Amino acid sequence: MNELVVSELHAGYGGAQVLHGVSFTVGEGEIGAILGPNGAGKTTLLRALSGMVKGRGSVRLDGVELLGSSPDTLARRGVAHVPEGRGTFMPLTVEENLRLGAYVRRSGVDADLDRIYGYFPALKPRLKQAAGSLSGGEQQMLALGRALMLRPRLLLLDEPSLGLAPLVTRELFRIVRAINEQERTTVVVVEQNAHLALGIAQQAHVLETGRIVLSGTAARIRADEQVAQSYLGYRV
Amino acid sequence: MNESPVSTGESTATVSSGSAAGAVPRARAGVARWRWAVAGLLLLAAVYAPFQLVPFHVFQLTMVLVYALALLGLNLLVGHAGQISLGHGAFFAVGAYATAIPLARWDVPHLVTLPIAAGVAFLLGLALGLPAMRLRGLYLALVTLAIAIFLVPLLKRFEEVTGGSMGLTLPKPAPPAWTGLAEDQWLYFLALAVALVAFGLAAGLLRSRVGRALHAIRDNEAAAEVMGVRLSYYKTLAFAWSALFAGAAGCVYTWVIGFVSPDSFVVTLSITLLAGIVVGGLGSQAGPLFGALFVMFVPSISQDVNKAAPGVIFGLLIIAVMYVAPTGLAGLAGRAADSLKKTLRKG
Ligand SMILES: Nc1ncnc2c1ncn2[C@@H]1O[C@H](COP(=O)(O)OP(=O)(O)O)[C@@H](O)[C@H]1O
Ligand SMILES: [Mg+2]
Numbered sequence: 001m002n003e004l005v006v007s008e009l010h011a012g013y014g015g016a017q018v019l020h021g022v023s024f025t026v027g028e029g030e031i032g033a034i035l036g037p038n039g040a041g042k043t044t045l046l047r048a049l050s051g052m053v054k055g056r057g058s059v060r061l062d063g064v065e066l067l068g069s070s071p072d073t074l075a076r077r078g079v080a081h082v083p084e085g086r087g088t089f090m091p092l093t094v095e096e097n098l099r100l101g102a103y104v105r106r107s108g109v110d111a112d113l114d115r116i117y118g119y120f121p122a123l124k125p126r127l128k129q130a131a132g133s134l135s136g137g138e139q140q141m142l143a144l145g146r147a148l149m150l151r152p153r154l155l156l157l158d159e160p161s162l163g164l165a166p167l168v169t170r171e172l173f174r175i176v177r178a179i180n181e182q183e184r185t186t187v188v189v190v191e192q193n194a195h196l197a198l199g200i201a202q203q204a205h206v207l208e209t210g211r212i213v214l215s216g217t218a219a220r221i222r223a224d225e226q227v228a229q230s231y232l233g234y235r236v
Numbered sequence: 237m238n239e240s241p242v243s244t245g246e247s248t249a250t251v252s253s254g255s256a257a258g259a260v261p262r263a264r265a266g267v268a269r270w271r272w273a274v275a276g277l278l279l280l281a282a283v284y285a286p287f288q289l290v291p292f293h294v295f296q297l298t299m300v301l302v303y304a305l306a307l308l309g310l311n312l313l314v315g316h317a318g319q320i321s322l323g324h325g326a327f328f329a330v331g332a333y334a335t336a337i338p339l340a341r342w343d344v345p346h347l348v349t350l351p352i353a354a355g356v357a358f359l360l361g362l363a364l365g366l367p368a369m370r371l372r373g374l375y376l377a378l379v380t381l382a383i384a385i386f387l388v389p390l391l392k393r394f395e396e397v398t399g400g401s402m403g404l405t406l407p408k409p410a411p412p413a414w415t416g417l418a419e420d421q422w423l424y425f426l427a428l429a430v431a432l433v434a435f436g437l438a439a440g441l442l443r444s445r446v447g448r449a450l451h452a453i454r455d456n457e458a459a460a461e462v463m464g465v466r467l468s469y470y471k472t473l474a475f476a477w478s479a480l481f482a483g484a485a486g487c488v489y490t491w492v493i494g495f496v497s498p499d500s501f502v503v504t505l506s507i508t509l510l511a512g513i514v515v516g517g518l519g520s521q522a523g524p525l526f527g528a529l530f531v532m533f534v535p536s537i538s539q540d541v542n543k544a545a546p547g548v549i550f551g552l553l554i555i556a557v558m559y560v561a562p563t564g565l566a567g568l569a570g571r572a573a574d575s576l577k578k579t580l581r582k583g
Contacts, residue, residue: 050462075464087459089452100452103445104464150463 002062002153002186003028004049009067011048011055018044020210021057026203029184031177033201033218035194041210042190043084046156049188050074050081061154061186076104078153082160086143090132094123097131097142101149109149116145119175137168144172148179155179157189161196169193173200198222270577282428291420295492296532298420301427302489303528307513308431308438309481311527314510315519316442317474318454319369323380325505326387327357327479329498331486333391333398336496339406340399346409350430350487357483358476365475369468384506391498403497406490427488434481439521441477450474454519508535515557517566526565530557 004026012018018041026032034042048055051071059066066074071081080101089097098116102109117124120141126134131142140160147155157176161169177200180187191197198204198218206214206221214221286294310324331353338344338352368379391398398404411422441447449470452460461467490496508531516527538549561568 052458052462071458071461072464072466075462079462081462083459083462087456087462089455089459091455092448092451096448096451099445100448100460100463100465103449103452106445146463 002184004032004154004186004188005060006049006058008057009045009048009055009059010057011044011053013044013053018210019048019055022207022210022212024203024205024212024215026186026188029180029186030203031180031187031189031201033194033197033204034188034190034207035192035197035204035221036207038192039209040207042207043158044210045207046081046083046158046188046190049154049156050079052081052083072104075150078150079156080147080150080152080154081156082143082147082158084158084162086139088131088139088143088146090130092131093128094131094134094142095127097146098123098149101146102151104150112149112151116148119148119179120145136163137165137172140164140168140172141175144175144179148183152185155185155187157187159190159192161191161193169196173197176200195222270573274573286421286424291418294420294424298424298427298492299489300525300528300532301424301431302485302492303509303512303531304524305427305431305434305488306482306485306509307516307524307527307531308434309478309485310509310513311516311518311520311524312438312441312450312481313474313478314513315517315523316447316454317450317471319471319474320377320510321380321475321478321506322377322503322510323383323506324478324482324509325501325503325507326380326384327361327482328486328489328505328509329387329391329501330360330479331357331483332490332496332501333486334483335487335490336404336406337397339490340404346491349490350484353487353490354480354484357486358480361476361479362472365472365479366468369471369475381503381506384503388498388502391501399497401498403495403500405495408494409491423492426491430484430488434484435521438481446470446473511554515554515564517564520564520566520570522566522569523564526569530565 007023009019009022022045034045036042044053047053049059051069051074055067098113099109102112122138123141123145134142160172173196179185189197198221201218204218204221205212285297306328313319313321334353334356335349338349364383368376371379392401411417411419449465452465453467453470457467512527512531513523515530517523534553535546535550538546541549
């Protein structure tokens, strides 16, 4: 149903092309990991999927073309993007941030808030606090919670582990996995922390200078020592 | 004592509950009670003042309310939605003329002119906002400035309707006999009533879904958009609402002064208003009131200090305030109140 099929996606900024024909598929309710070094175009890829940058080619969710629509239209269609830097509204309270996540809906917002506290109990006592006063880990939880408020069909996560302590990151990925299993949300997660991302994903794709240079099951990519060394920069 | 303090700090934060939980709502309730008390006292003083002051001072307070009304609108646009306008005075003028023309031509009752002025300003704001709000930053500032610049010659040009450079002289609303009020007191209470309704409206608007959308746009446009907030729609709406309040201010201004002419609405008005809201406190509820006091009294004070160059003194005072209180006078007052509360609690 909510299968994501990206084919021959080209995108960039003004004259500068960043993505040169990217193709991959994330199955319904699965997690796809996009790995790759800094500057490979991972953020740009997610921006193209959520309409923040224009792209050519095709991006289909459940068979429906997403390319060419504005970000707010795509949000209405169930694409939730947790951007690089989290996009937290610092001066607003935690609750206001969460309610903004459900901006496209008027009904069922309170019930959804309760659902979010289920995943992130730490947020509940901080509802009336300014989001800017949260720790980095809590802010990432808030960003994820805010994205869930949309009741997304497709969840895009841009380097959720950035700047977080290892323990917090592991907890975060555990929650992403739980969300994916319980809500059957299709997830695309961009990461430099390949190890953790491969731990929760079914499929993984390695992006280098705007091209997918390797695709495979997460298990296979993790097992392939040569891949690990040449593309992911770590030893297994 | 710990090999990785960062990680423990983060992880306790994620699982924490209890301790901070109880304190937060109580502190909030304290703040709310404090606010209501201040608002109540202010209102009492506002009702009491016109019976204690000489007519000229009552008139000055009335003008403070008029400016506060205009700044309320500007605060919505600049402080809450994060968009710049150098043409707010133009909507003030539109409200003034939308009041003056029906009064002069058809002798309509004064109260009827309020919805007319607010409505005309709102619609004009909508019409101009639609294209203007697709622009950002400096371009938006220039376009709104252009609106303010072109208005004066336009008003002079359509002389049969606007009275040209001579302007229009109008009757002021007369106090009903049962009130026993003098004219200046009656005008003051009219302005107070309009201002109270407007502040209530704006507060309601900002607490709603619309308010959240405006704040989101101000804080992070791109993030707001990926959450489904339609930028052009809300920016245009904020522009139109800000015009509506400016229009209402122009209307009350016309009631109070009983005269309009193009030269009352030159570009300086727009710039003074923008300076007023920045000095008063952007995005703060009390900001428009502090800004209005500044706009009303500081130019005349600067006139007293130096007759030759009041503009220079005014400018220097703005710089001084921004240096001492970067979040505006409202922020300064808030900080003063906080430290006062702390001292009281300790003592
Ligand atoms: N807003 C932008 N405008 C112009 N170029 C950009 C912008 N953002 C990123 N780029 C360029 O696009 C390329 C890919 O960047 P990005 O997608 O952020 O990579 P990654 O997320 O994989 O680190 C880089 O060369 C970067 O300089
Ligand atoms: Mg990136």
